[in-house]
Amino acid sequence: MQDDGVSILCDIPCELGEGPSYDPQSGKLFWFDIVGRKLLERPFPDGPTAVHDLPFMASAIAFSDAGTQLLVGETGIYRRNPRTGALTLHTPLEADNPKTRSNDARVHPSGAFWIGTMAKDEGEAAGAIYWSREGEVRTLYPGISIPNSICFSPDGRITYFADTPRGILYRVECDAATGMPTGEPRTFLDWRGREGFIDGSVVDAEGVLWNARWAAGAVDAWGPSGEHLRTIRVPARQSTCPAFAGPDASRMIVTTAARGRDKAKEPDAGKTFLLNLPVKGRFEPRVTIS
Template structure:
């Protein structure tokens, strides 16, 4: 395990930092403090972070075009005007269940969005994973407690997802043109064999899956078939999700959280909630815009 080349990218300490998304056209990183109802915007050229207050909990973001972003929120998918910050509901999701919120999400190479929901108190089996593409919403996997690790192989033929509560990661064959599953999920990583829970993941251009281990304080690299490759030690115990950043996608940003830590534990974990950068030569790639 190594921590070489890991540093704090942004000192804002999020209660529940999640959903990092990088816009290569603007060279800007976005992420969320879900419980704080904030979106954070960090232009890498300046390093000066902006915090945007939100009227709802939001957990993830997808690029649309130069003028709009798609936010995954507790009430559904909302379009955000990048100039004004105004939100417009595009697709309601579980609005009849006020105890629910959104969690992990990522865009498939074809432009379809997979997104997860969960109970605000992490109620057992209350959540689900959905597929959204060209205005159509489908529930793919119900009875998920904490949906995480939604990510895809570079060719779009494999999707990955996890339920952090059961600490297992699955892969499933997909139609590369639609981003829909074409087979049953296969258990790929049994997370209880290592300390920490399976949280957010991203797949690089070579097909390696990089996973943030909540409570484990590290980023783990796995092959697409579930073979462990290596770990990178992180400065905070509750890391949540990685994303590739920089013009060549060679660096990695990682969000974290201080939610649930006692005063003593937070004092010992002084960087909890901050966002980090791994200055390594990753063979990363960028998520495409979502197709509305």
């Protein structure tokens, strides 16, 4: 295993840090403490971290060309005013089910949103993965327990996703123009019986998939053919999701979770880290808003 060096980017611990995303238009990094109902915002790399209280659990954020933000929460997709923080419901999603919340989500290169939901108590098969665009929602994969690793190849023709308890990272062919699947999911990575669990992922400009491995304190890089390229250790066991950041997307950060950890033994649990290695990242696509 390689250790390329990791430094603390933000020392504010999150119970469940998740959903990091960098906005090149503002130069800011955003991420969530899902169970703490907070949105964190920080000029990257330096500057004070603002912590915004939310009225519900939320897990993902996306940006439009017009500067509007879309925030994925318990009951749907919300417009967020970046200046005032005001939230307005844009698209309901499982709004009639108080037992579920959003989890992993990411914007496809076409501008469509892939969004995963799960039970708040992590109950089996209570969630799903959805496709959403301009107010339309379609169910892609029902019966999901903990959706994770939603990410896309640079050309939008391949989507990856996982149901974490199953230990399988899937690969499915997609229509690059719409982000809709055109084939059946196939196994990209079988992680059953190995250390940790597949959590959040992101794909770089060369098609390399970077995955945060929950309960292992690691970020793994996998080539487009499934070959293991490298592992970077993180000083917090519950690493949750990586993201590219910086004006040229050449830096990588990773969120972690403090929930259930002994802070005396693991003082960095829940903090957000900067991986000290250059990457050939890419910016998240802008979301299409009706």
